[in-house]
Amino acid sequence: MIVFDLICRDGGHKFxxxxxxxxxxxxxxxxxxxxCPTCGSRSIEKAVMAPNVGMKANRRSVVSKPSVKEEDASGSAEDAQPVSKAVEIxxxxxxxxxxxxxxxxxMLEESKWVGADFPEQARAIHYGEKxxxxxxxxxxTDDVVELEEEGVEIMPLPLPVKPPKSQN
Structure with a gap:
């Protein structure tokens, strides 16, 4: 999974x-x-983010010995702890x-993957042809707008779905 900071261009909402x-x-x-979860706008873009690169599992955190300027008032650097700007979830x-x-x-167990043929299949079901x-x-985006205008009931999935043929 990857987490992006997103921003609503219409309302400036961040999520x-x-x-x-x-x-x-x-x-x-x-x-x-x-x-946008706040106003519903679909005018969304990625916000500028600092990278959060995790350490390899087989590596230990190393804290370099601070210089004299970095030592605390007692002159000891033994209490130094690794730090990170990463946000804990x-x-x-x-x-x-x-x-x-x-x-x-x-929900998807009973659903059939139709890939890019989704708009046509959804219309066929809506109009009773299937x-x-x-x-x-x-x-x-254009297909989604057209389907909604035609009254075809569709909904976005909350999480991404990998096409069946691309899964291991």
Whole structure:
């Protein structure tokens, strides 16, 4: 998972978005599936972020011995601790995202992946040309707008979905 800081261009609202990859963010952005949780605007862009690169698991944190200027008043540097600008994600948030992922997975168990054919398939179901069955796939921003204008009931998935053929 990758977390981006996002900003609403219309209201200036800042919020986080969790995505499977940078490509998933781009796909959802192009499909108009990202909206501001405060005002609902779909005019969203990535905010400027500082990189948060984790340390390799097989490496230990090393704190260099401070110079004389960095030592505390007692002259001891033994109490020095590693520091980071990384924000710790609350356990409750991780649990919430996990439950959301489980709910989405359960919902998609009965749904058929139709990929880029989603707009046509959704229309066919809406107009009774095909049996009503749950489907999921991808759609461009223009397709989403057209489907909504036609009254076709669709909804964005809360979390990114990998196409079945791209999964290991």
């Amino acid at each position: 986080e978005g969790w995505f499977g990859s940078s490509g998933d963010y781009e796909d959802q952005q192009l499909a108009g599936l990202i909206d 609350p356990t409750e948030y991780n649990e919430l995202v996990g439950k959301l992922a489980e709910a989405q997975a359960k 049996d009503a069955t749950p489907i999921h796939g991808t759609a461009s």
